[in-house]
Amino acid sequence: MSESAPTRGRIHQLPPSVADAIAAGEVVERPASVVKELVENALDAGARRVTIEVEGGGLERIAVADDGLGIAAEELALAFSRHATSKIDTVGDLARISTLGFRGEALASIGAVAAVEAVSRPAGVGAAARVTVRGAVVTGPGPAPGAPGTAVTVRDLFGTTPARRAFLRQPRAEAAACVRVAAEAALARPDVAVEVRSEGRRSLTTPGSGQLRDAVRAVFGAAAAQGCRPVELEHEGLRVTGLVGSPAVARASREACVLLVNGRRVHQRGLQVAVENAFRGLLPAGRYPLAVLDVRCDPSRVDVNVHPTKREVRFTDERVAFAAVERACWAAVRGSEPFHLALASGLSPGGKELAALGPPAAWAAAPLPLPAPGASPGTGPGFREEGAAPPPRPLGLEEARHWRPLGQALDQYLVVETGSGVAILDQHAAHEKVLYWGFLEGLRIAEEAAPAAAPAPSQVLLMPDLIDLPPQLVAAFPTQASLLAGVGFDLELFGETSLRCTAVPAGLPAARVAALVEALLAEGLATGALSASERHHRLAAVLACHAAVRFGDRLSPEGIRRLLDDLADTPGGLTCPHGRPTVLLLGDRELRHAFGRS
Amino acid sequence: MSAAEGGRAGRPGSADTPAVAQYEAAKMAHPDAIVLFRLGDFFEIFGEDARRAAGICGLTLTSRDFGRAGRRPMCGVPHHSVEVHLKRLLDSGCTVAICDQIEPASAARGVVRRAVTRILTPGTVVDGALLASDRSQRCVAVVAEGDVVGVAALDVSTGDCQLLETEGGLEGAALAEELERLDAAELLLAEGVHLGEGVVPSARRTRRSVAEMEAATARAHLETVVGRGRLVAAGVTDWAVAQAAAGALLRYCAAARLQVPGGFLRLRARSPEQTMRLDSATRRNLELVEPSTPSGRSLLQLLDDTRTPPGGRRLRAWVQEPLRTLAAIRERQDAIFELLEERGARAGLREGLRSCRDLDRLVGRCVQGLASPRDLTALQGTLAALPAVAAAAGSLASPLSRWTAAALEGVDGQLVATLAAALVEDPPATSREGGFIRTGFDPELDSVRAGSREARAFISGLEASERTRTGIRSLKVGFNRVFGYYLEVPNAHRDRLPPDYVRKQTLVGAERYITAELKEQETIVLSARERSVARELECLRTLQATVAGAADQLMAAADGLATLDALQSLAETADRLGWVRPAMDDSRCLEIRQGRHPLVEAALGPGRFVPNDVDLDGDQQRIVVLTGPNMAGKSTFLRQVAIITLLAHLGAPVPAAAARIGLVDRIFTRVGAHDELAAGRSTFMVEMAEMATILATATPASLLVLDEIGRGTSTYDGLSIAQAIVEYLHENPAVAARTCFATHYHELTALTTTLRSVRNYRVEVVEEGEGPGARITFLHRIVPGGADRSYGIHVAELAGLPPPVIERARTLLAGLEADRPLSPAPLPQEQLALPLAPAHPVVAELGALDLDQVTPLAALRKLAEWQATLGPPSRE
Structure with missing residues (x-):
């Protein structure tokens, strides 16, 4: 590293184009910022329909067109200079802002970092006017054809500031951000019809009916x-x-x-x-x-x-x-x-x-009364006086080892006492998760054909089982055979349309073998194109679901104990492979609240 | 196959193999078709057919020994992928005859029996893979008796059969329009009947013998097949020529081995005046169903947001059949606008429709006995989705929606239950191997399957029992496709085999054996398999028959679904694009505020299309003369007026801020040059021919959209013709139609001084600067007033003609304009004084009088005569 003495330059005023480009950096961070500013202008102009087009993630082209009040030809060029706006006049107005834009910076900033063309036709005027802006230099206005309203097209964003371009994300991510900004504007104004096209395809269309629910339907x-x-x-x-x-x-x-x-x-x-x-x-x-x-x-x-x-x-x-x-x-x-x-x-x-949670009916217990009228605000259950809620207290399921089983309810749920309250487990979901991890391991090992690994636990059937299958599943069997062997099945072809099963994964009830083999082959067929891990997940999930105890199965106390211990050892024991919860907790504090104590 | 002998009678020498004989017989019966001959897993094509097919489908040409005929060229396709090749063959104009095995290979003694099972032509296909899903492919028979032409159009995939009669013979415009509208894929014509080349050029023309198309026998045949009652019900008893066409059509289908049971045919009477008549030029100019460029979109494509194929086909039909009565239009409008407002219901409807498949065609296939197990599953899925769709439609109030909901509810729930009970979840693609009927549905099938299972279980159990019997603990029972079932014994124990073990296969470390008992059980398994496949096919036929039995209800439901789908598609498109409901009445007005051309707007992108108004009241403002430079938007404006009017007559919303439109009986367009040099007609000739038709057939309720009439000939001729046409349209009450007339002759702007119902409009142009350096910008706005110049030279300059050429042109123009000012001074108006009534007899006599021959006395006498004829003069 060489020593270099600081060189003394002369202090001078920066030319406007440089100053603008610097200032622009704050307002125009990425294509989505451009979309936001233009859409806000459109809304402030009283538009009923706004159309947004994005190409190349917004770097190639962004076009926003509206049917609002428009800008008069003589004002069009001025709109692109800094600190020029129609929305406020005095400092006092800042305290009473009713429009989205007010700084008079957006168009100037955009014009400093891109090639912009604006065509606008005010209501009641016959001809539209057009200006183009490049590097903060405004050309125009000249006459042009245009519909009533304003259409702004921004091309080659950050073309002159490659450093800024380099910091942007992939075009797809930038395009997604643009769509999100437009979607949020549509949600804010459900009375405006918003259409977004990204790379030529329609991404979003809201009807502008005035009903927020319609806008939510379009977006979500x-x-x-x-x-x-x-x-x-x-x-x-x-x-x-x-x-x-x-x-x-x-x-x-x-x-x-x-x-x-x-x-x-x-x-x-x-x-x-x-x-x-x-x-x-x-x-x-x-x-x-x-x-x-x-x-x-x-x-x-x-x-x-x-x-x-x-x-x-x-x-x-x-x-x-x-x-x-x-x-x-x-x-x-x-x-x-x-x-x-x-x-x-x-x-x-x-x-x-x-995955998505099940319907709320799965969660029901006794109804909670609303706070009595006249109660001081912020004292109902769950309210807090101060700002943020305390971070939720993590409850590791390793504790399940120490839970004390109280019994089985309806042959469907296990009721246990935890250290700080009561827990209810879905016996099928819990067992399913335990089995799932076991099968997943087995599949992974079978795929990798690890020589030293122990084979999956399997039990030989007393009477070999004949499984009748549709021809396409029988045809799929040879490719799935090794995977099935990996989890403990011993299957072979036994006819045009049947397989013979001589061994099954340990613990699998005999009555379910046929259905399970059929489900696995069908799953294997369907998931052939997926990655190995995703396929294993799906197969293990099918296996676990079929092999686990069902609602209606009675469990012995030893069985319950074993399940709890296994659950404690299972990573992610909180949810079953489909994403549903395995356990619900009733902490002591919540119980007290519910009973009106405290 | 007695036909096998027919062709070979009397030939000496060694006989052909039976298969060859079958092929020859099939080929002799269908010499013009490409015969596909089923051999094992392939369809083979031989001889000249093979050469043609190889070229069309890109198959490898090899050869095969044909016995006495020596080697012949041959190519083949695997049977499971034959559809792709069939489509190619049909598309290139071939007829295909399928000669298939008609008994399972295992049941045959000697050569498997084969017969021609189907003859495929573009109008007689029912296979999903060979049919376009977005349009019907109709087989249309055309029979002429004098001036009356009878047409019968059958969609064999759904049974829909339209009958109509037109006047004007085979050259008539109505016939050509109807044939286009019908999406005819194949036209049946008798020998010697000549239909113009330009009529539906894409349809295959099939010549039938005069006998096959003979009218009286055809009528009788029709009545036999469908019964007199149905003819009465359809209202076609008086349409003898149309009936003849229908009878001829049915005969053709029978010859193609296509099942068209009388009950399947849904006869409909159709009159061309039922809906707005659209000629071929209008359909093309407005891009109704075909875009004008391959990369563009048609109006139908823009409107089509349907969720099911029948919905798409229904929308296509609607676009080509605009309505003519206010009641019908308002009924559709009510339904569409309700769907537009009720977004939740519409979303639910769209979701429900997504699960519906091509109900029409599925039922059609069941009726014809051609449905596969997957077809039935698709049918079951569709029927299961109907209640949800009915619920969504039932929540709406408009009469049309309620009617469709009622049609959907008429379907028997039992049918869905039966299908669900019968079919497995995910049936195989073909029915040949069975495996699609659930256990528990058919007792006979169950017992066959149980028998097979018992036998297999027994075989499986042999493992344990043979181990005990022989003491060989490592004995195994197994199965393999080639050798079947076996008992496997490792070599080490070879010495302990019982005597009844017969060796079947040798392996490296073991041998495989069978016993008599094992063999017996194996035979049971194999025969049970065959019987179960056969039984499953029987069940399939029964299910198809059950569906066919409910065909009436199902087709009514399919009709309701298609209507709903088309309605929601129009509502969805209108909601998305911001279209509004036009007010319709029976006046002669045409008011559009801020109208847009939907296709051009979509292509230009947001904010770029300049909307425009039009304001005709049928009286003071009836004819618009639009002047201005080319490329400035005149044609687009004309087209959008026509499209908006057409959309309004579909009952659909229109792309405008507001619109009020009086009923229109026909839309005529004459837009853009259409050179038919190949047919030996110049542009101008075509133009004049089209104008002639327009002037002869337009009515006061019509809409005329005319662009640049008079182009294509010399300036003065063209200008004169154009002015004469405008005057004719203005003066003649029989043709007092609403007219938009775009012209490059800005001289015509003077007509407003003499013709009171004519209004001038022009395209707004902005000029910056003067003289050579002037820049012009087209604003695409239509404003009142006439253009005072042509801007032709400016446009040429924009296009890039070299500056010296432009300069010279300007100089020349200045000279021409100075000599004879062509601008605003009106042309001499003497033409208006020409009598439009036929000449008075006195005048005729006067004209005929030869003044050289007549004497003064005779002349005076003539004058006295005429005075007497004309009556006494009125004296004021």
Whole structure:
């Protein structure tokens, strides 16, 4: 490393293009930022229909067209200069912002880092006008054909700042981010029809019917739209409205929780926690609620000019906002349903095994009374006075070893005493998980043909079993034979349409052999194209499901004990291979609450 | 196969092998078809057929010894992939005869019996793989008696049979329009009957002998097959020529070995005036079902968001059959708009429809005994999904939706239950090997299967019992496809074998044996297998018959499904694109606010299409004269007016902000040059021929969309013709149609001074600068007023003609305009004084008078005569 003395340059004013490019960096981080700014402009212009097109992840082209008020030809060029806006006039206006945009920066920033063309035709005017912007230099306006409204096309984004391009993610990820931004804008304004096309294909179409549920249906799907409940609550001058999804439609990430403040999409950690609080006890780890909520208040109570991209806002009283959101969600979700038991959270056995949860009916117990009128706010069960909820206490299932079995209920559930309360286990799900891991190991070993490994435990049948199968499954047998041997089957061809089975995996009840072999072969056929691990997972799941104890099987005390011990040894014992819970916990504290003590 | 002997009578020498004889017989019976001969797992093609087929399908040509005939060329296809090749053969114009085995190979004594089971032509296929799912492929018979032409169009896959009669003989326009609308895949014509080349060129024309198409016998045949009652019910008893066509059609199907039972045929009477008539030019210009460029989209493709194939076909039919009555239009509008608003119900409906398959064709295959086990499973799945669809439709209020819901509910739930009980979850693709009927459905099948199972269990149990008997603990029972069942004994114990062990196979460390007992059981297993396959096929036939028995209800349900699917598709498209409900009435107005051309808008992308208005009231504003440069959007505007009107007559929403449209009986379009040089007609000739038809057949309720009439000939001729046409349309009450007339003759803008119902519109153009450096921008906006220039030279400049050429053109133009100013001064209007009524007899006489021959006295006498004829003059 050579020593170099600092060289003295002259202080000088940066040319506008450089200054703009620097400033632009704050506003235009990635293609999705461009989409957000243009869509907000469209909405502020009173559009009823907004169409967004994205190509090359947004780097090649972004086009946003609307049918709003448009921009007059003489103002079009000015719109692209810095600090030019129609939305505020005085500092006092900042305290009363009613539009999404107000800084007058967005178009200028975009023009500094891309090639932009804007065509706009104000209502009542015959001709449209067109300007182009490159490197902050504006050309135009000239006449052009155009529909009433505004159409902005952004090409070659970050073409002059390759360093910024290098930091972006893959085009597909950037395109997905653009679609998400548009989707959130559509959710904020269900009265606007939004269409998004990515790489030429339609990604999203909302009808603009004015019904939030229709927008939710378009963005999240019909199932989600059906599983949502309306939210409507007033609390100390704040009004929270929207839709919140029942636990059955919860998602695997926080992205499905869309929060708006006065119609503006924000990423407000505090409010997010408020929503999750309302769902505490209803969702397992790794599942987050689906919600679209708008917190409305007088603009003077919230400062939106806090963050460069307006991602966060500041309330004059943060706690009131928090409480309003939490109460609103709680009322919507719990108000009409029976009380749900808390599920142990913590150990999450590898995300992909958690599939969609079963219907809420699976969770029912006694109904919980709503707080009595006149009770002071924030004292109902589950409420907190202060901000964030304490992190959930992880409960390892290793403790199952120490659980004391109390008995079997309805030949379906096992009831045990834990160190801090009572637990109820689904006997089939629990046994299934235990067996699943065993089979998975066996399959893996068989695939790798590890010579020194012990063969899977199998038991020889007293009477060899004849299994009749449809011709296509018999044809599939030879390719599956080694896998089946790996889990303990001994099968051979015995006719055009039958197999002969002389040994089965240990513990498999004889009556289920035929159904199991058929299911395995069918599964093997169907999953032939998948990766080895995915195939093993599916086969092991089928095996486990067939081999495990059923609802209706009576277990002996030794059997229960053995199951608990095995469960303690099984990784991810919290859920069965299909993602359903194996155990429900009733902690002492929850019991006390439920009984009205404390 | 007695036919085998027929061709060989009297030939000396060694006989052909029986298989060869079968082939020769089949080929002799169908000399023009490509014969596919089933040999083992293959279909083989021989001789000239093989050469043709190898070329078309890309098969390897080899040869085979044909006995006395020596070596002949041959190619073959495996039987399980024959459909692909069949499609290629049919598409290239071949007829295919399938000569298949008609008994299982195991049951044959000597050579397996074969016969021609099917003759495939484009109009007689029912196989899913050979049919396009988005359109019908109809077999159409055309019979002419004098001026009346009878047409019968049968969709063999669903039994739908339309009968119609047209006037005007085989040259008539109505016939050509109907044949196009019917998606004819094959036309049956008698020898000597000539149908124009341009009529449905894509259909295969099959010549039938005059006897086969003879009218009286054909009519009798029809009545025999369907019965008089059904003819009365369909309302076709007076349509003798159409009946003849239908009878001829049925005969053809029988010759093709296609089962068309009388009950399967659903006869429908159709009159061309029932729906809006659309000529071929209109269908093409508006891109109704075919895009004008291969990479483009047609209107149908834009509208099609159906979930089932029958829905797609129904929508295709609707697009080609716009409605003519307000009641029908409003009924559809009500249903579509309700579906548009009720998004939850529509989403539920779409979800339910997703599980429905091609119900029409599935039922059709069952009726004809051609359904496979998978077809039946698909049918079961569809029927099982019907209640959900009915529920979604039933929640709607509009009459049309409720009617379809009622049709869906009419299906017997027992049928679904029977199918579910009969069929396994995932049946194999072919019925040949069995394995698709559940145990517990058929007692006979169950007992055969049980017998087989017992035998196999016995064999399995032999392992234990033989071990005991021989004392060989390592003895095993096994099975292998080649040798069947065996007892396997390792070599070490060879000496302990009982005497009744017969060696079957030798391995390295062991030998395999059979015993008499084992053999006996094995025979039971094998014969049981055959019997079970045969029994399963019988069950399949019974199930097909059960479905066929319910065909009426099922076809009604299929009709309801197709209607629902088409309705929801229109609602979905309209919701997505923001289309609105037009107000329809029986006035002569045509008002569209901010109308858009749906295909051009979709192709241009968002925000780029400039919407435009049109405002005709049928009286003060009836004819629009649209002037302006080319490429500025005139044609698009004309087309969008026509498309929006057509969409409105489908009962569908339209791409506009608002619209009010009076009923239109026909839409005529004359847009764009269509050169038929190959047919020996120049562009101009074609144009004039089309105009002639238009002027002869348009009515006051029609809509005329005319672009650049008079192009293709000299300027003065063209201008004169164009002006004369506009005046004719204006003055003649019989042709007082709503008209949009685009022209490059800006002289015509002067017509508004003399013709009161004509209005001028122009395409807005912005000019920046003056003279040579001027830049023009087309705004694509249509505004009132006439264009005062052509901008032709500007457009040429834009197109890139060299500057010297442009300069010179400008100079020349200036000169021409100075000499004879072609602009706004109106042309002499003497033409208007021409009498439009036929000449008065006096005038005729005057014209005939030879002044050279007549004397003054005779002339005076004539004058007196005429005065008397004309009556006394009125004196004021």
